[in-house]
Amino acid sequence: MREEAIKQDIENRFSASSVTVPRRQRIIISLPKDSLFSFIAFMKEEGFLHLSSIICVDWIEEDEFELVYHLTSFEEGIHAMVKTRISRTEGTYQSMIPLFEHAQTYEREIHEMFGVDFIGNQRLTPLLLTDWKEIPPMRKDFNTREYSERMFEHE
Amino acid sequence: MSTFMRVVWIVTLPVIALLISVLFLGLFRKITARIQRRYGPPVYQPVIDLTKLLTQHSNISHGVMFDMGLIIALAGSVVTVLLIPAGGIHPLSSSGDLLVIIYVMLIPVLGMALAAGDSGNPNASLGVSRKLILGLGYEVPFLLVLLTVMTHGETTSLVNVVQMQADSILSWGVFRFPLSAIATFLILPVMLGIHPFDIVGAPQEISSGPQVEFGGKYLALATIEQALQLFIVIALFVDLFLGGAANLGTFFLKMLGVFLIGIFIGAVYPRFRIDQALRYCWKWPTLFALAGLILVMIIGG
Amino acid sequence: MDRANIRKAIKDPHKWGEKYSLWVTYFCTGCGIMEIPPTITARWDAERFGVKPMATPRQANLFLITGYVSIKTLKAIIISYEQMPNPKYTVAFGSCPIDGGLYYTSYNTINHLDRYLPVDGWIAGCMPRPEAIFIAVTKLWKMIEGGMVDGYKRYEENIDYYRRNQERVLGREFIESSPAPMTEEP
Numbered sequence: 043m044r045e046e047a048i049k050q051d052i053e054n055r056f057s058a059s060s061v062t063v064p065r066r067q068r069i070i071i072s073l074p075k076d077s078l079f080s081f082i083a084f085m086k087e088e089g090f091l092h093l094s095s096i097i098c099v100d101w102i103e104e105d106e107f108e109l110v111y112h113l114t115s116f117e118e119g120i121h122a123m124v125k126t127r128i129s130r131t132e133g134t135y136q137s138m139i140p141l142f143e144h145a146q147t148y149e150r151e152i153h154e155m156f157g158v159d160f161i162g163n164q165r166l167t168p169l170l171l172t173d174w175k176e177i178p179p180m181r182k183d184f185n186t187r188e189y190s191e192r193m194f195e196h197e
Numbered sequence: 198m199s200t201f202m203r204v205v206w207i208v209t210l211p212v213i214a215l216l217i218s219v220l221f222l223g224l225f226r227k228i229t230a231r232i233q234r235r236y237g238p239p240v241y242q243p244v245i246d247l248t249k250l251l252t253q254h255s256n257i258s259h260g261v262m263f264d265m266g267l268i269i270a271l272a273g274s275v276v277t278v279l280l281i282p283a284g285g286i287h288p289l290s291s292s293g294d295l296l297v298i299i300y301v302m303l304i305p306v307l308g309m310a311l312a313a314g315d316s317g318n319p320n321a322s323l324g325v326s327r328k329l330i331l332g333l334g335y336e337v338p339f340l341l342v343l344l345t346v347m348t349h350g351e352t353t354s355l356v357n358v359v360q361m362q363a364d365s366i367l368s369w370g371v372f373r374f375p376l377s378a379i380a381t382f383l384i385l386p387v388m389l390g391i392h393p394f395d396i397v398g399a400p401q402e403i404s405s406g407p408q409v410e411f412g413g414k415y416l417a418l419a420t421i422e423q424a425l426q427l428f429i430v431i432a433l434f435v436d437l438f439l440g441g442a443a444n445l446g447t448f449f450l451k452m453l454g455v456f457l458i459g460i461f462i463g464a465v466y467p468r469f470r471i472d473q474a475l476r477y478c479w480k481w482p483t484l485f486a487l488a489g490l491i492l493v494m495i496i497g498g
Numbered sequence: 499m500d501r502a503n504i505r506k507a508i509k510d511p512h513k514w515g516e517k518y519s520l521w522v523t524y525f526c527t528g529c530g531i532m533e534i535p536p537t538i539t540a541r542w543d544a545e546r547f548g549v550k551p552m553a554t555p556r557q558a559n560l561f562l563i564t565g566y567v568s569i570k571t572l573k574a575i576i577i578s579y580e581q582m583p584n585p586k587y588t589v590a591f592g593s594c595p596i597d598g599g600l601y602y603t604s605y606n607t608i609n610h611l612d613r614y615l616p617v618d619g620w621i622a623g624c625m626p627r628p629e630a631i632f633i634a635v636t637k638l639w640k641m642i643e644g645g646m647v648d649g650y651k652r653y654e655e656n657i658d659y660y661r662r663n664q665e666r667v668l669g670r671e672f673i674e675s676s677p678a679p680m681t682e683e684p
Binding site: 170171172173179184186187189191193194195196 | 529598602603604606608613666667668669
């Protein structure tokens with residue numbers, strides 16, 4: 043199986059990573075944030091040429107943000123999810139623009155919705171929200187019901 | 198025709214033309230709906246629409262030219278209606294000059310272009326440019342057809358052309374110069390601006406083109422102007438190829454026939470792009486018109 | 499329906515025209531626009547009531563707010579509404595413009611449309627069926643007949659109230675850039 047071969051390959055080269063193959067055509071890789079950039083560069087060489095999406099998850103109890111990079115290989119038909127955790131209080135991470143130029147828009151959205159700063163991204167300007175003055179709305183500590191009632195139910 | 202009768206007809210003919218063309222608009226909507234298996238609005242729906250538009254308050258004007266352009270367009274249409282013999286009535290011209298009609302028919306287009314251009318909306322400018330390009334497309338075969346008719350009858354008078362066809366059905370223009378008739382019929386939907394050539398006012402592409410900034414009374418005037426255009430083009434076809442008519446009743450019936458065929462074509466087609474329409478206009482209609490002209494020149498009048 | 503009643507039409511052509519020729523602004527604000535294509539095509543055929551979608555707000559006199567209204571859409575809705583010629587009617591379609599509906603707690607959809615625009619009629623439901631649009635249209639006819647549809651007048655009279663609420667959501671900049679709606683004597 044091709045997935046297992048890739049898993050072996052990854053485990054040999056990046057010892058800190060944990061790799062699972064939940065089903066055919068899926069690989070989930072978790073690894074510390076220091077080695078993520080070099081890992082994605084390695085995956086790109088392996089044939090994972092498409093960065094489908096970048097997702098941010100707010101783990102407020104652990105005080106961490108989880109960044110998930112979705113990579114796709116068109117040749118193998120494999121979808122790899124690369125996960126890493128960054129500190130929530132610090133909230134900065136390295137930009138993926140040197141590897142995938144279109145990561146700019148994803149990072150811009152995550153910056154707007156979660157407040158994560160991507161070092162190296164020059165264009166972290168507002169994308170979807172207008173005149174936003176509160177904390178970023180997708181953070182778990184943002185009370186959207188309270189905001190909605192204060193903003194729209196003010197009479 | 199006495200001077201008094203002439204004045205009476207100058208006043209009434211545009212009104213009759215307007216009634217006929219508004220009826221045509223209603224028929225157009227009803228028959229299209231029936232073809233598309235819908236129930237459709239009542240035939241008098243355009244009257245309701247025009248009543249509403251005329252009683253609405255327009256809350257904006259875009260300048261003097263915006264107001265004047267529409268009036269110029271409407272005046273041009275009315276003058277053209279008066280120049281075209283309709284059922285033996287031709288109040289403005291005893292010698293109804295085809296050359297004058299060619300020039301006067303351009304005035305409504307220019308008026309609309311002025312009004313739409315003054316609104317400053319990019320969609321309006323797009324619509325006007327499409328209208329002028331489309332004009333470039335159908336003018337070539339249309340002028341060739343008119344040249345054929347003029348060469349054949351050795352006259353530039355539309356009244357004489359109608360009189361020439363008055364003898365019997367076989368002397369109708371359709372049988373005298375069939376190729377030119379085919380060419381004109383092919384560009385008829387282009388001149389009427391119905392499907393598949395409603396490129397100028399395409400609502401889904403450029404938000405109804407030149408009319409994009411018109412509302413209320415402006416839209417009412419623009420609709421009336423378009424309705425008169427419908428009358429002019431069909432009346433011209435009837436006069437040139439279907440022998441005109443001795444009275445208004447027969448004339449109306451002949452116009453209705455031409456219009457119904459136009460609807461049946463229009464109701465089932467989607468829309469062409471502007472480049473496709475131009476290519477269409479310069480291909481088959483021009484070819485037929487040219488062949489008709491050459492044939493008439495060889496055989497003679 | 500007294501559309502063919504000639505005596506009534508001649509007596510009050512203004513009302514006759516307004517009632518039976520409702521032209522809708524073709525503006526999809528949200529998911530409710532999915533109900534409009536079946537409404538205007540062969541299955542339900544809105545044209546038999548004189549209801550027709552128009553490409554630009556300048557030509558239309560009925561505004562169907564179809565579905566939830568996000569803040570950016572509200573900006574466009576207000577601009578379009580002020581471009582429509584008087585008299586104009588607004589009908590909110592679906593439960594989201596009424597009180598927020600499914601998106602009550604959302605941070606970027608407004609909850610009550612009638613705080614920002616005058617609304618003449620509501621169609622509740624998620625989604626309302628095309629028949630509901632026709633019921634709304636026939637109700638609107640009755641209201642026009644009785645002279646009860648005065649949304650555009652209310653907007654001009656209470657413009658301060660509406661502008662205050664709009665400013666709260668859309669910001670000072672938007673309010674300053676939009677001119678006051680033109681008040682006109684009939």
